[in-house]
Amino acid sequence: MAEAIEARVAGPLYGSRERACWPDPLVAAYKQLMQRLFAPHLGWLAAVVLLSACVGVNQQTPPAPLQPTALITGASRGIGFELARQYAAKGWGVIATCRTPAGASDLQALAAANPNVIIEELDVTDFYEMERLAVRYEGVPIDVLINNAGILGGNDRQKFGTFDYKAFDEVMAVNVKGPIRMVELFINNVAMSEQKKIMNISSSVGSVKLAFPGQNFYKASKSALNMSMKILSKELRGANQRGRKEIIIGLIHPGVVRTDFAGPVPIPMIEPEESAAGVINVIETYYTGRRQSGDFMSYTGSKLPW
Ligand SMILES: NC(=O)c1ccc[n+]([C@@H]2O[C@H](COP(=O)([O-])OP(=O)(O)OC[C@H]3O[C@@H](n4cnc5c(N)ncnc54)[C@H](OP(=O)(O)O)[C@@H]3O)[C@@H](O)[C@H]2O)c1
Numbered sequence: 001m002a003e004a005i006e007a008r009v010a011g012p013l014y015g016s017r018e019r020a021c022w023p024d025p026l027v028a029a030y031k032q033l034m035q036r037l038f039a040p041h042l043g044w045l046a047a048v049v050l051l052s053a054c055v056g057v058n059q060q061t062p063p064a065p066l067q068p069t070a071l072i073t074g075a076s077r078g079i080g081f082e083l084a085r086q087y088a089a090k091g092w093g094v095i096a097t098c099r100t101p102a103g104a105s106d107l108q109a110l111a112a113a114n115p116n117v118i119i120e121e122l123d124v125t126d127f128y129e130m131e132r133l134a135v136r137y138e139g140v141p142i143d144v145l146i147n148n149a150g151i152l153g154g155n156d157r158q159k160f161g162t163f164d165y166k167a168f169d170e171v172m173a174v175n176v177k178g179p180i181r182m183v184e185l186f187i188n189n190v191a192m193s194e195q196k197k198i199m200n201i202s203s204s205v206g207s208v209k210l211a212f213p214g215q216n217f218y219k220a221s222k223s224a225l226n227m228s229m230k231i232l233s234k235e236l237r238g239a240n241q242r243g244r245k246e247i248i249i250g251l252i253h254p255g256v257v258r259t260d261f262a263g264p265v266p267i268p269m270i271e272p273e274e275s276a277a278g279v280i281n282v283i284e285t286y287y288t289g290r291r292q293s294g295d296f297m298s299y300t301g302s303k304l305p306w
Contacts, residue, residue, distance in 0.1 A: 065093030074149025078259035124178030233294030
């Protein structure tokens with residue numbers, strides 16, 4: 001394992017990511033077709049033109065958001081939107097991603113008033129869309145990657161005896177698989193940034209110690225997210241070798257927040273403004289070294305049990 005990490009760290013940062021280009025077999029087939037239709041040398045010419053077009057697409061100048069930069073998933077509403085708003089107010093560059101930019105009216109208004117906010121379309125269950133976004137931002141430092149997008153999956157669909165296993169897959173795809181893939185795809189961007197942080201909006205209900213009945217899939221998804229990121233916090237620790245600063249991974253419970261997430265429940269809730277301010281504060285404390293990479297924190301700044 002140590003050698004594997006070493007090899008990755010020794011490479012050009014963390015190795016190359018897949019390129020949004022035609023795969024080789026397709027280019028070869030295209031070339032063959034051209035050769036059959038026209039002269040052999042024309043086939044080559046067509047293939048060269050096609051390849052150049054691919055390279056051209058990949059080498060387009062990426063957007064240059066202000067530094068420092070935060071990339072936030074699920075920024076259309078709720079905590080994600082508020083994080084985008086508060087980072088923008090602090091003068092950060094914000095890459096605010098959401099599934100349906102046209103429908104995200106608050107985010108559109110924020111971007112219209114702040115040139116430092118860039119809206120990007122992203123569904124964290126759509127790997128192709130994620131890879132395309134990663135290619136688009138290749139070479140752009142991202143100081144804080146925030147995996148915020150999350151779903152509850154519906155209370156009624158996760159009751160023992162009538163479990164809806166489709167809900168299990170949906171919840172795991174958004175809350176666990178999506179964040180892991182985001183880290184893989186944007187690790188180079190984070191590694192080349194000043195702050196080098198990957199922050200995950202988790203939940204205290206993912207704590208095994210604090211377990212209580214209900215919302216089985218959702219709670220399991222946050223435990224899984226915690227474990228996966230904890231492992232990464234250890235695997236990426238070697239990144240401070242060869243003069244590179246360590247990548248810091250955080251897990252943050254945002255509080256019980258009044259958003260569309262849980263709907264109207266008769267329990268005390270905080271507003272998204274307070275939650276996001278607390279989360280940003282905790283993200284900053286990870287920077288000072290008071291927080292260890294991989295720590296599980298509440299938005300209040302207190303440590304949570306696993
Ligand atoms: N609210 C709470 O009390 C609470 C407590 C603990 C943890 N959390 C966590 O906090 C995070 C944010 O929750 P919230 O309260 O702000 O919820 P919310 O108001 O329901 O917002 C959820 C966000 O996630 C996005 N999203 C959902 N599925 C997505 C997908 N497949 N790809 C990309 N984006 C997707 C939504 O986008 P659309 O607009 O396109 O649907 C929306 O922007 C979640 O991870 C949640 O688990 C919340």
